[in-house]
Amino acid sequence: xxxxxxxxxxxxxxxxxxxxxxxxxxxxxxxxxxxxxxxxxxxxxxxxxxxxxxxxxxxxxxxxxxxxxxxxxxxxxxxxxxxxxxxxxxxxxxxxxxxxxxxxxxxxxxxxxxxxxxxxxxxxxxxxxxxxxxxxxxxxxxxxxxxxxxxxxxxxxxxxxxxxxxxxxxxxxxxxxxxxxxxxxxxxxxxxxxxxxxxxxxxxxxxxxxxxxxxxxxxxxxxxxxxxxxxxxxxxxxxxxxxxxxxxxxxxxxxxxxxxxxxxxxxxxxxxxxxxxxxxxxxxxxxxx
Amino acid sequence: xxxxxxxxxxxxxxxxxxxxxxxxxxxxxxxxxxxxxxxxxxxxxxxxxxxxxxxxxxxxxxxxxxxxxxxxxxxxxxxxxxxxxxxxxxxxxxxxxxxxxxxxxxxxxxxxxxxxxxxxxxxxxxxxxxxxxxxxxxxxxxxxxxxxxxxxxxxxxxxxxxxxxxxxxxxxxxxxxxxxxxxxxxxxxxxxxxxxxxxxxxxxxxxxxxxxxxxxxxxxxxxxxxxxxxxxxxxxxxxxxxxxxxxxxxxxxxxxxxxxxxxxxxxxxxxxxxxxxxxxxxxxxxxxxxxxxxxxxxxxxxxxxxxxxxxxxxxxxxxxxxxxxxxxxxxxxxxxxxxxxxxxxxxxxxxxxxxxxxxxxxxxxxxxxxxxxxxxxxxxxxxxxxxxxxxxxxxxxxxxxxxxxxxxxxxxxxxxxxxxxxxxxxxxxxxxxxxxxxxxxxxxxxxxxxxxxxxxxxxxxxxxxxxxxxxxxxxxxxxxxxxxxxxxxxxxxxxxxxxxxxxxxxxxxxxxxxxxxxxxxxxxxxxxxxxxxxxxxxxxxxxxxxxxxxxxxxxxxxxxxxxxxxxxxxxxxxxxxxxxxxxxxxxxxxxxxxxxxxxxxxxxxxxxxxxx
Numbered sequence: 001x002x003x004x005x006x007x008x009x010x011x012x013x014x015x016x017x018x019x020x021x022x023x024x025x026x027x028x029x030x031x032x033x034x035x036x037x038x039x040x041x042x043x044x045x046x047x048x049x050x051x052x053x054x055x056x057x058x059x060x061x062x063x064x065x066x067x068x069x070x071x072x073x074x075x076x077x078x079x080x081x082x083x084x085x086x087x088x089x090x091x092x093x094x095x096x097x098x099x100x101x102x103x104x105x106x107x108x109x110x111x112x113x114x115x116x117x118x119x120x121x122x123x124x125x126x127x128x129x130x131x132x133x134x135x136x137x138x139x140x141x142x143x144x145x146x147x148x149x150x151x152x153x154x155x156x157x158x159x160x161x162x163x164x165x166x167x168x169x170x171x172x173x174x175x176x177x178x179x180x181x182x183x184x185x186x187x188x189x190x191x192x193x194x195x196x197x198x199x200x201x202x203x204x205x206x207x208x209x210x211x212x213x214x215x216x217x218x219x220x221x222x223x224x225x226x227x228x229x230x231x232x233x234x235x236x237x238x239x240x241x242x243x244x245x246x247x248x249x250x251x252x253x254x255x256x257x258x259x260x261x262x263x264x265x266x267x268x269x270x271x272x273x274x275x276x277x278x279x280x281x282x283x284x285x286x287x288x289x
Numbered sequence: 290x291x292x293x294x295x296x297x298x299x300x301x302x303x304x305x306x307x308x309x310x311x312x313x314x315x316x317x318x319x320x321x322x323x324x325x326x327x328x329x330x331x332x333x334x335x336x337x338x339x340x341x342x343x344x345x346x347x348x349x350x351x352x353x354x355x356x357x358x359x360x361x362x363x364x365x366x367x368x369x370x371x372x373x374x375x376x377x378x379x380x381x382x383x384x385x386x387x388x389x390x391x392x393x394x395x396x397x398x399x400x401x402x403x404x405x406x407x408x409x410x411x412x413x414x415x416x417x418x419x420x421x422x423x424x425x426x427x428x429x430x431x432x433x434x435x436x437x438x439x440x441x442x443x444x445x446x447x448x449x450x451x452x453x454x455x456x457x458x459x460x461x462x463x464x465x466x467x468x469x470x471x472x473x474x475x476x477x478x479x480x481x482x483x484x485x486x487x488x489x490x491x492x493x494x495x496x497x498x499x500x501x502x503x504x505x506x507x508x509x510x511x512x513x514x515x516x517x518x519x520x521x522x523x524x525x526x527x528x529x530x531x532x533x534x535x536x537x538x539x540x541x542x543x544x545x546x547x548x549x550x551x552x553x554x555x556x557x558x559x560x561x562x563x564x565x566x567x568x569x570x571x572x573x574x575x576x577x578x579x580x581x582x583x584x585x586x587x588x589x590x591x592x593x594x595x596x597x598x599x600x601x602x603x604x605x606x607x608x609x610x611x612x613x614x615x616x617x618x619x620x621x622x623x624x625x626x627x628x629x630x631x632x633x634x635x636x637x638x639x640x641x642x643x644x645x646x647x648x649x650x651x652x653x654x655x656x657x658x659x660x661x662x663x664x665x666x667x668x669x670x671x672x673x674x675x676x677x678x679x680x681x682x683x684x685x686x687x688x689x690x691x692x693x694x695x696x697x698x699x700x701x702x703x704x705x706x707x708x709x710x711x712x713x714x715x716x717x718x719x720x721x722x723x724x725x726x727x728x729x730x731x732x733x734x735x736x737x738x739x740x741x742x743x744x745x746x747x748x749x750x751x752x753x754x755x756x757x758x759x760x761x762x763x764x765x766x767x768x769x770x771x772x773x774x775x776x777x778x779x780x781x782x783x784x785x786x787x788x789x790x791x792x793x794x795x796x797x798x799x800x801x802x803x804x805x806x807x808x809x810x811x812x813x814x815x816x817x818x819x820x821x822x823x824x825x826x827x828x829x830x831x832x833x834x835x836x837x838x839x840x841x842x843x844x845x846x847x848x849x850x851x852x853x854x855x856x857x858x859x860x861x862x863x864x865x866x867x868x869x870x871x872x873x874x875x876x877x878x879x880x881x882x883x884x885x886x887x888x889x890x891x892x893x894x895x896x897x898x899x900x901x
Contacts, residue, residue: 029814098813167430168389182398
């Protein structure tokens with residue numbers, strides 16, 4: 001399933017082949033839902049309120065009239081300060097409760113609601129409608145399998161994040177008095193931006209290389225590795241970490257197109273971090289010549 | 290076919306408390322698994338900004354931390370829990386540091402600490418103004434490292450508990466969960482114990498700093514299974530949230546020197562005598578009431594909010610320690626905190642009350658634990674101090690994880706259930722009967738069968754029929770309407786300022802919501818990622834939890850901590866140095882009390898006037 005298909009909304013009403021009461025019920029429900037949605041959408045367009053038109057990607061492998069991907073129109077009354085997430089919530093709670101998207105914190109820290117809005121990866125909760133051209137086109141993140149509507153399968157993203165050994169290696173607290181490890185302010189500053197990653201997946205979705213090479217670690221995972229490679233508290237693990245990163249599908253795949261850096265909602269300089277790791281890898285290898 | 294997964298310890302929720310519990314159980318040698326309706330890194334611990342209180346330095350010690358916490362609690366904390374928090378927090382913080390958490394640092398490379406409201410020593414460790422984010426990710430990293438099983442986007446909807454008449458005789462055998470991605474309902478058997486770590490209940494209110502996922506699931510499930518909910522009337526309203534969204538502006542802004550002004554440019558915390566010593570750094574309940582009083586007396590901005598100004602701190606210091614605040618003010622209020630004061634008003638932030646536990650996180654039901662915000666040990670009593678939530682997660686998460694894995698932590702000093710000095714409430718003037726509705730086929734009760742071998746299987750069956758009933762209906766009331774009605778009445782009547790008639794109105798409205806819930810329907814017919822169904826189930830939890838808050842608020846006829854009553858303007862220690870408990874009692878809720886435990890290691894904490 002790719003999000004690149006752009007089917008118009010279809011209104012086929014063929015009676016489904018019912019197999020069980022549950023299926024029959026689902027079929028009945030979806031017909032009712034489609035009718036309600038149409039009626040409410042029409043009602044909304046006839047009012048005088050200032051509305052914003054959202055064109056939202058819909059797909060559900062289980063629901064007959066959503067098996068063919070399509071875009072639904074939602075006319076949402078506009079209020080100052082309204083975000084794309086606010087508009088989606090309004091559309092769901094008012095017009096169609098089956099409209100499905102992940103969201104939780106509403107404040108750009110949980111990383112649940114990265115979406116493809118008007119052709120670029122953005123967090124819905126921190127994207128103001130006033131910054132967008134109408135109609136606002138809302139799609140799931142490209143290059144990931146769509147589960148339903150705006151929800152994509154994140155498993156591969158998580159696998160890549162886990163692949164770089166994203167954790168401090170030492171196990172136990174040292175014997176003796178309770179004491180922290182020392183870290184200079186400079187070093188904390190060096191890793192600071194990399195630690196801000198919220199795992200939203202916007203960067204990886206925007207990356208052409210990741211799209212073509214499924215094994216490529218991708219910008220988010222490499223940034224996670226950067227966070228550990230550069231942390232002076234585990235300087236003795238640096239070589240080990242660089243070995244993971246210089247593998248065939250590691251840092252050398254990056255072609256410095258900066259798309260990841262452009263879309264990152266936390267302003268992490270991802271491309272710079274990848275470049276710096278390339279330099280570190282070269283330095284490490286020179287040492288052994 | 291019923292799938293039953295089996296682990297030694299099942300942790301429900303994967304925020305700070307859940308992750309710490311799972312790691313602790315794993316370290317104790319148990320096979321631990323996390324079951325979360327989100328993915329761990331999406332948990333709302335990540336939104337915590339300010340910091341973690343821990344007595345780490347010369348000049349500070351755990352006794353001072355315990356004293357501050359007990360005073361902040363308005364003497365409703367239980368000393369063994371309060372002291373446990375203060376004693377264990379330093380080691381837990383150092384442990385986080387060794388796991389790599391990127392704390393803010395001093396010139397000498399040690400972990401920085403800053404002042405926070407209600408603290409007698411600057412003991413709040415932090416990582417910028419995004420401490421919770423770093424804490425959450427650091428612990429998730431350790432979960433990955435240890436290979437602990439995570440069932441993400443599995444929504445736990447029911448506890449598998451035996452149905453002995455006396456809840457204290459019941460045993461928890463596991464949980465039932467709904468796989469959001471596929472719609473499968475499966476059982477999870479826990480041979481050691483189940484640890485509830487489901488976080489907050491902020492969705493009971495419309496204006497809240499909490500995530501939309503904070504629906505009090507653990508509280509509601511434990512409640513329906515017979516576990517007492519304790520001190521539910523104590524809800525913290527954070528004084529500095531953005532007016533349009535409820536997004537939190539950390540107390541760290543005031544800790545670093547930020548100043549509150551009213552519309553007339555007066556520094557009201559001092560000028561109107563709300564807190565003439567501590568000013569902006571008085572306890573949160575004090576500052577929230579001060580702000581609303583300013584607004585109510587006509588000195589608010591647009592009759593809605595006040596200003597929080599940090600410009601005088603200078604760009605360097607702000608960017609160094611509060612950078613995240615600049616982003617939040619810009620993204621969610623369109624204000625540049627370097628150039629303008631930020632608009633702020635009180636918003637629901639934290640539940641001091643929750644599932645009753647002892648100081649190890651154990652409930653009165655054998656094999657069931659609760660930790661973090663959903664629990665009430667009680668550390669925070671009538672009011673939580675800033676910087677005390679995060680240490681609670683790791684201290685009690687670790688304790689419960691170890692206990693559930695079989696470690697011997699010694700005898701608990703805090704009793705649970707109807708043990709010790711129980712006092713029944715029988716004179717409460719209720720406007721409507723609370724509890725289960727008669728015709729409610731969507732009412733989920735916690736009780737299951739007593740045959741030990743089949744408790745989980747029976748709970749799965751019960752949950753299947755509940756979901757089937759919810760999915761079956763073709764028409765009716767939308768969950769979003771019911772939830773909005775509950776939020777509205779709670780915001781109007783069980784907020785910062787509470788009056789008897791208002792609380793009664795809230796109970797009536799909640800009753801109406803329960804009745805409407807009998808006709809709730811799930812429009813989405815799909816089994817795939819059906820958030821319509823998930824939110825419908827959550828809404829039931831919101832209703833149950835809201836009712837317990839309102840019941841406690843009506844019963845407690847005094848002013849203590851965050852609980853303010855118009856008709857009762859003083860703290861009544863003779864009558865009210867006791868915890869409120871609400872039990873579901875199979876659908877006809879009971880209210881009762883037990884005294885708070887003020888006897889600590891070094892003697893009794895003497896209730897004093899709480900002034901700042």
